[in-house]
Amino acid sequence: MLEWIKNYHTILQILISFATLGIWIFYAQILLAQHRRTRRPKILINQTRGRSLHSRFLVSNMSLESVHIEVILVGLHNDDDETWYLVSDWEPTRDDNCADTNDYGTFQGPLAAGSSLDIGDIKGLISQRHAEERDQENHTSNASIVTKDGIACSAFEIMVVGVYSSEKGVIGASRTFDIDKYGHVHPRDAETGQCRSRNERRRMQELHRRYL
Structure with a gap:
């Protein structure tokens, strides 16, 4: 040997x-x-205060650094149709003290690492926050999707689009919530989806360009 x-x-x-x-x-x-993995941005979208249309939603930044929120979008899904609303900007009213807003009526701005942002409930996001599109004479989708009794859709998606220092272009996350026949709201997936794949980023960028 x-x-x-x-x-x-x-x-x-x-x-x-x-x-x-x-x-x-x-x-x-x-x-x-x-x-x-540690340098990647991570945004969470969570449902709090019950499982009804009055449940509130929190946007949390679990990244190592601050994330600058560009826009927050809500998409209402009904069968094969979907309608998107810009909910990050609106005309301030006296009812806006229920969410984490500022005097200009916007959720835009930096969100520090480990911080959360209360963006309100889904009924408030659609019926109160999107005043510009609601007031358009030719806009008729509200009548079929949003009623005075609630939201006549089977699901809705909350998408947060932002900017992160170590990432090129925009980053974002989205989460879909289903509404059953009793008006109960439940998240479709166990966690928030991070828009990292090519198709997800393309879809997010298209919505970002359309509503920014």
Whole structure:
């Protein structure tokens, strides 16, 4: 055995060197992947205060740095049809003290790491916050989707579009909530979807361009 090692020690040294290099590359990839995960932006959209149309929604920034919120959109889904509303800007009223707003009537601005933003309930977001589109004479979708008794749709999606320092372009997250026949609101998925794939980012950017 010792004689065999003596004869092939050069080859063994080369093999050991390659094995050591492979181990270092493996651990370097793990550290790089972990670093990328920690640097990625993460936005959560959660439902609080019950499961009704009066439930309130929180936007939380779980990233390492602040996220600047560009727009917040709500899409109402009914069968194969969907209608989107810009809910991050509106004309301030005396009823706006129920959500985390400022004097200009907007949710836009930086959201610090670990902070949450109360954007209100879905009925308020649609019926109160989107005054411009609601007041258009030719806009008729409100009559079929939003009524005085509630929201006549099967699901709605909340999408948050923002800017993060370490990411190119806009970043965002969305979450869909289903409404059953009793008016109960439930999240469709267990967690908020982060818009990171190419198709998701393309869809988000298209909605961003349309409503910004």
